[in-house]
Amino acid sequence: MGSEGQTERLILRPLEMADARQMQALFPQWEIVRFLLNRVPWPYPPDGALLYCRDIALPQAARGEAWHWTIRLATEPSQMIGLISLFKGAWDNRKFWLGLPWHGLGMMSEACVWANDFWFDNLGFPILRVAKAVSNYPSRRISVKQGMRVVTVVERDYVSGPFQAEVWELTADEWRAWKNRGD
Numbered sequence: 059m060g061s062e063g064q065t066e067r068l069i070l071r072p073l074e075m076a077d078a079r080q081m082q083a084l085f086p087q088w089e090i091v092r093f094l095l096n097r098v099p100w101p102y103p104p105d106g107a108l109l110y111c112r113d114i115a116l117p118q119a120a121r122g123e124a125w126h127w128t129i130r131l132a133t134e135p136s137q138m139i140g141l142i143s144l145f146k147g148a149w150d151n152r153k154f155w156l157g158l159p160w161h162g163l164g165m166m167s168e169a170c171v172w173a174n175d176f177w178f179d180n181l182g183f184p185i186l187r188v189a190k191a192v193s194n195y196p197s198r199r200i201s202v203k204q205g206m207r208v209v210t211v212v213e214r215d216y217v218s219g220p221f222q223a224e225v226w227e228l229t230a231d232e233w234r235a236w237k238n239r240g241d
């Protein structure tokens with residue numbers, strides 16, 4: 059299980075079953091799901107978030123395979139605004155989505171700095187890899203801005219269809235250098 063975290067504006071709280079209700083209200087939006095892998099059911103069923111938390115995310119966390127945090131504003135901690143997750147494995151080590159009202163405010167960039175620190179410093183993994191659709195501009199920008207490199211391009215099946223995906227990589231040393239950069 060992950061521990062609770064805090065950034066300048068955000069609280070990162072380990073996912074619980076009780077979060078399914080707010081997740082169900084925020085998540086099923088085309089702008090959120092279109093560049094997620096097509097294992098996300100679409101149209102999203104009314105119990106989609108409950109099934110995701112109960113049968114997928116929380117069991118992964120219990121097995122020590124993944125760490126999931128709801129994202130909350132420090133000013134309004136009772137309201138979940140998104141989710142960020144870390145996963146063991148070769149690819150897809152970090153995934154995230156944010157509710158539409160909070161897009162474009164730098165929230166996920168801020169959450170990713172915290173999650174990257176957790177990945178490298180708390181969990182001690184040497185490399186973080188994430189695959190993302192080339193057309194997913196906001197997500198791509200987060201990788202560009204935070205010092206990641208593209209290592210390969212593959213085709214993947216997203217909710218909106220097959221698209222080219224770039225696999226981005228970041229080593230622990232690169233991350234520490236990025237954090238100590240002087241700009």
Ligand SMILES: CC(C)(COP(=O)(O)OP(=O)(O)OC[C@H]1O[C@@H](n2cnc3c(N)ncnc32)[C@H](O)[C@@H]1OP(=O)(O)O)[C@@H](O)C(=O)NCCC(=O)NCCS
Nearest residue numbers: 090093154155156161162163164165166167190196197199
């Ligand atoms: C990807 C996502 C989490 C980004 O969250 P966010 O908090 O809005 O991102 P940030 O505000 O930190 O911004 C990241 C970059 O995207 C840009 N951006 C954010 N929303 C944008 C939008 N709607 N249109 C164009 N650019 C956008 C920001 O301007 C920033 O780029 P910049 O530094 O060049 O200005 C959010 O768009 C989302 O939930 N998307 C759907 C789920 C998804 O695709 N997850 C990732 C799968 S790989």
